[in-house]
Amino acid sequence: MVLFVFSTILFLLASLLSLISRREKWKRLLGCGGVVAASLTGLVPAVLLLAGGDPVEMTLGSPIPSLTLRLGLDALSAFFLVPIFGLSALVGLYALGYLKGEGRWLGNLPFFPLLVVSMAGVVTARNGFLFLMFWEIMSLTSYFLVTTEHEQREVRHAGWIYLAATHLATAFLLVFFVLIFKKTGSFDFKDFALLKSGPWTGLLFIFALVGFGTKAGIFPFHIWLPHAHPAAPSYISALMSGVMIKTGIYGILRTLTLLPPPPLWCGEALILFGIASAVLGVLYALMQHDLKKLLAYHSVENIGIIVTGLGLGMVGRSQQNLAVEWLGFGGALFHVLNHAVFKGLLFLGAGNILRATHTKSIDRLGGLIRFMPLTGITFLVASAAICGLPPFNGFISEWLLYLGLLEAAKTSARFPLFLCVSAMVGIAFAGGLAVVCFTKVFGVAFLGNPRTEHAKPLEAKWKQLAPMIFLATACLTLGIMPQLILPWLQTTLLSIGSNASPLATGHPLVNLGIFSRAFAILIALFLLVHWIRSLLFSSRTVRIAPTWDCGFKGPTPRMQYTASSFAEPIRTFFHVLLKPAVSARNPEGLFPDKSHFEEHVDDLSERLWFSPLVDKIASFLSGLRKRQRTRVQDYLAYIFVTLILLLLVGVWIGI
Amino acid sequence: MTWLIQSAVLLTTPPFFLGVIAKTKASFAGRKGPPLLQNYYDLIKLFRKGTVHSPASSFVLRLAPAVIVSTLLTAGLFFPLLGRAPIFFEGDVILFAYLLALGRFAMILAALDVGSGFQGMGASREAAFGAFSELAFFLGLVVLVVISGSASLTGIFQWKWIHPAWRPVFLLLFAAFFFILLAENSRMPVDDPSTHLELTMIHEGMILDYGGIDLGLILYGSAIKLFLLMAFAISLLWPQPLAWHWHSAALLGLKWTGMAVAIGAVESVTARLRLIKVPQLLIANFVVTLFALLVALFGRRV
Numbered sequence: 001m002v003l004f005v006f007s008t009i010l011f012l013l014a015s016l017l018s019l020i021s022r023r024e025k026w027k028r029l030l031g032c033g034g035v036v037a038a039s040l041t042g043l044v045p046a047v048l049l050l051a052g053g054d055p056v057e058m059t060l061g062s063p064i065p066s067l068t069l070r071l072g073l074d075a076l077s078a079f080f081l082v083p084i085f086g087l088s089a090l091v092g093l094y095a096l097g098y099l100k101g102e103g104r105w106l107g108n109l110p111f112f113p114l115l116v117v118s119m120a121g122v123v124t125a126r127n128g129f130l131f132l133m134f135w136e137i138m139s140l141t142s143y144f145l146v147t148t149e150h151e152q153r154e155v156r157h158a159g160w161i162y163l164a165a166t167h168l169a170t171a172f173l174l175v176f177f178v179l180i181f182k183k184t185g186s187f188d189f190k191d192f193a194l195l196k197s198g199p200w201t202g203l204l205f206i207f208a209l210v211g212f213g214t215k216a217g218i219f220p221f222h223i224w225l226p227h228a229h230p231a232a233p234s235y236i237s238a239l240m241s242g243v244m245i246k247t248g249i250y251g252i253l254r255t256l257t258l259l260p261p262p263p264l265w266c267g268e269a270l271i272l273f274g275i276a277s278a279v280l281g282v283l284y285a286l287m288q289h290d291l292k293k294l295l296a297y298h299s300v301e302n303i304g305i306i307v308t309g310l311g312l313g314m315v316g317r318s319q320q321n322l323a324v325e326w327l328g329f330g331g332a333l334f335h336v337l338n339h340a341v342f343k344g345l346l347f348l349g350a351g352n353i354l355r356a357t358h359t360k361s362i363d364r365l366g367g368l369i370r371f372m373p374l375t376g377i378t379f380l381v382a383s384a385a386i387c388g389l390p391p392f393n394g395f396i397s398e399w400l401l402y403l404g405l406l407e408a409a410k411t412s413a414r415f416p417l418f419l420c421v422s423a424m425v426g427i428a429f430a431g432g433l434a435v436v437c438f439t440k441v442f443g444v445a446f447l448g449n450p451r452t453e454h455a456k457p458l459e460a461k462w463k464q465l466a467p468m469i470f471l472a473t474a475c476l477t478l479g480i481m482p483q484l485i486l487p488w489l490q491t492t493l494l495s496i497g498s499n500a501s502p503l504a505t506g507h508p509l510v511n512l513g514i515f516s517r518a519f520a521i522l523i524a525l526f527l528l529v530h531w532i533r534s535l536l537f538s539s540r541t542v543r544i545a546p547t548w549d550c551g552f553k554g555p556t557p558r559m560q561y562t563a564s565s566f567a568e569p570i571r572t573f574f575h576v577l578l579k580p581a582v583s584a585r586n587p588e589g590l591f592p593d594k595s596h597f598e599e600h601v602d603d604l605s606e607r608l609w610f611s612p613l614v615d616k617i618a619s620f621l622s623g624l625r626k627r628q629r630t631r632v633q634d635y636l637a638y639i640f641v642t643l644i645l646l647l648l649v650g651v652w653i654g655i
Numbered sequence: 656m657t658w659l660i661q662s663a664v665l666l667t668t669p670p671f672f673l674g675v676i677a678k679t680k681a682s683f684a685g686r687k688g689p690p691l692l693q694n695y696y697d698l699i700k701l702f703r704k705g706t707v708h709s710p711a712s713s714f715v716l717r718l719a720p721a722v723i724v725s726t727l728l729t730a731g732l733f734f735p736l737l738g739r740a741p742i743f744f745e746g747d748v749i750l751f752a753y754l755l756a757l758g759r760f761a762m763i764l765a766a767l768d769v770g771s772g773f774q775g776m777g778a779s780r781e782a783a784f785g786a787f788s789e790l791a792f793f794l795g796l797v798v799l800v801v802i803s804g805s806a807s808l809t810g811i812f813q814w815k816w817i818h819p820a821w822r823p824v825f826l827l828l829f830a831a832f833f834f835i836l837l838a839e840n841s842r843m844p845v846d847d848p849s850t851h852l853e854l855t856m857i858h859e860g861m862i863l864d865y866g867g868i869d870l871g872l873i874l875y876g877s878a879i880k881l882f883l884l885m886a887f888a889i890s891l892l893w894p895q896p897l898a899w900h901w902h903s904a905a906l907l908g909l910k911w912t913g914m915a916v917a918i919g920a921v922e923s924v925t926a927r928l929r930l931i932k933v934p935q936l937l938i939a940n941f942v943v944t945l946f947a948l949l950v951a952l953f954g955r956r957v
Contacts (some may be wrong), residue, residue: 167957369715387756390757402746429790433786439782447770517742518742548864
């Protein structure tokens with residue numbers, strides 16, 4: 001805990017020093033370097049705790065008598081702190097290179113250490129009041145980081161959507177904590193256990209789901225993600241998508257394990273939301289042309305997979321099926337870690353592309369791998385990992401989840417069985433679509449020929465590449481040796497009151513060590529086949545000649561398949577759901593002049609729910625504003641009526 | 656022992672069954688057809704040739720053949736071909752499916768690597784149809800796991816070797832997996848393996864720019880993929896015995912040849928579908944699997 005406090009102080013110092021220093025270089029060095037140093041310091045206690053240390057708590061003091069602010073570090077906190085600090089350290093190093101020569105972005109840099117420390121605060125707070133405070137600091141600092149390029153209109157718009165969404169989430173959480181406070185008389189997490197099971201639990205669950213789900217990006221509350229991520233600088237997107245949205249998952253896990261066991265339908269609802277997020281997230285991702293928007297939708301997909309795992313774990317817990325509980329929670333937790341690794345890597349890669357080519361549109365790129373080989377290779381590794389392909393880490397967590405679903409399908413009947421089958425098929429379909437999506441991104445952006453004439457893109461500097469190489473290595477290591485993480489999962493599951501422990505040791509279901517063998521065979525075979533191929537080729541002639549194009553000599557880059565054409569079969573099939581808006585002008589006449597084709601897909605939940613809702617509210621409020629007169633008596637009357645209403649609510653409903 | 660024999664069978668026999676399909680098709684058309692071992696001659700010829708690389712291509716094009724072949728060979732090690740699989744554990748069905756997906760991932764990227772519209776077209780279709788056929792595949796896996804109570808290929812295909820009573824579930828599943836086999840291997844109602852008309856093809860479109868050893872490896876890989884999916888389909892009706900015996904090799908030859916003849920017959924009597932119909936057909940196949948699930952569940956109650 002001492003190291004944890006020390007790291008917190010380092011973060012605050014980094015923020016302050018970066019704020020007051022004048023020179024650009026010092027601002028950058030202090031801000032980013034401070035994050036690296038502080039994160040590495042904070043990582044130590046988290047790793048030590050997961051390796052078998054004892055949970056610690058400390059009291060910050062009681063500002064008012066009934067309120068004691070406490071911080072605590074247990075396995076669940078530590079499990080989330082590892083990706084938070086780990087990714088922040090790497091992102092800090094990356095930002096050190098990325099922000100070089102970007103003086104106009106440095107004004108918002110002091111918020112970067114604050115964002116990291118507030119995330120750490122969220123996962124260590126042991127008190128609803130403190131939790132909400134950190135939650136709000138996290139939302140505000142990330143808002144300021146998202147709007148770094150606030151001179152652009154879209155960025156301000158995106159920031160506005162993010163701010164609205166995140167406060168909506170906070171509002172729900174506020175109600176959530178206040179409801180618990182009314183029932184138990186305490187904001188302290190420890191006292192939540194006093195709550196009796198009853199109809200309240202379901203209500204609390206709904207508030208937690210909307211509040212935490214909005215932050216996490218569960219469909220249909222995800223609408224801020226595809227706006228905020230493209231607007232934010234890439235290192236911030238990496239941090240937000242890699243770890244910040246996971247605080248929502250942490251929230252769900254923490255509160256649901258503290259509260260009395262929720263009814264079965266809560267777990268089932270989580271599975272349903274998870275499936276919807278996974279499938280729709282990847283479907284919308286497939287339709288995007290903006291690289292960062294696409295990655296943002298993929299966060300929705302991966303959150304969907306995590307939430308499915310959480311739901312499965314809860315269903316397993318309600319049915320006292322230890323194997324299902326273990327596999328569900330374990331898969332979800334492992335995926336949290338994995339998603340931080342590969343999604344962080346993907347956003348950092350997107351940052352390199354953006355910096356080198358100055359465009360986010362995939363259709364304008366092409367052939368980047370020749371100019372940026374290291375960015376390309378690391379991006380390829382992350383793409384394979386996010387599709388859940390072996391031998392990378394994404395596969396292991398999805399495998400745990402599949403195994404849990406199959407296990408549940410074997411033993412359950414009726415509605416849970418239906419859910420298991422849907423989840424199984426949904427996640428498999430999402431995986432298939434993710435393959436389409438990432439072959440599209442990698443194939444169109446990195447392979448083939450450049451589609452537009454631009455200055456030769458330059459590979460990023462080492463400060464940017466080193467964290468990416470580290471993350472790519474982590475993708476492979478966690479895939480080949482998943483048994484390394486098993487004790488961590490076990491400790492974490494114990495801390496959330498799961499007694500499904502015997503499974504981790506020697507139970508045939510969770511024999512993760514077998515993957516080392518299987519993947520060793522895979523890699524050895526690959527090397528062998530490739531070696532034979534090279535051996536054969538060494539005595540043959542290999543010529544370089546243009547791509548064969550049906551006898552037509554001289555194909556141009558414009559003849560290549562674009563991202564939109566690549567996704568066309570899927571879009572055609574789902575056009576009823578996606579409703580793509582197309583504006584096209586076909587070439588006409590003997591000497592066709594300019595023709596163009598453009599299409600974009602609006603988000604379902606934005607189109608059908610949030611847009612109309614916001615419009616209704618806006619028209620209602622503008623109607624109200626017309627009635628507004630600037631007389632003090634009116635305002636007093638408003639206040640009076642509100643108070644009466646609140647009193648009545650208090651008397652009748654007893655909240 | 657199982658290791659050695661299974662690896663040997665996996666390495667050497669797959670191209671033979673392509674020959675059987677070609678022979679069947681030829682006899683349907685009233686031709687004599689190429690010799691049964693023609694595919695081996697083709698592979699040997701290709702392995703002796705050099706190649707031409709496009710200047711647009713990168714290391715992806717060069718690594719993909721080895722990835723494809725190695726993923727399929729590894730997947731083959733999880734399948735109980737002659738007795739128990741060399742490696743088996745709970746959940747290896749998922750690994751099996753994802754290894755095939757990894758091969759597809761490599762194939763699609765290699766197609767996009769040369770920067771041509773034709774390859775892109777093939778890649779786009781392969782990716783989309785692959786996603787759709789995964790629906791039925793995974794649902795089929797659920798059914799198998801529910802029936803057999805095991806999530807391992809060796810556990811699933813462990814009936815006594817006479818052949819399980821031909822229950823309706825297995826007939827439905829066989830139909831579904833047979834269709835997946837046709838779709839995944841670009842066979843007739845989905846794709847025409849014998850045409851070289853670029854605009855209509857899927858798998859052939861993707862490998863247009865490959866030549867020599869690389870093309871040989873990819874064709875070899877497709878043969879293994881066909882072999883494995885045939886194994887999956889036929890084992891539903893008539894699984895291989897779990898204990899190794901010499902006659903299991905003979906049985907394997909017999910059953911796989913039967914499957915190859917069936918594929919050849921289907922290819923001879925059906926026409927290629929319009930591309931736009933293919934996803935619909937794949938969804939229809941998903942519905943067939945759904946029926947299998949329902950039948951399996953009703954069976955469980957009784």
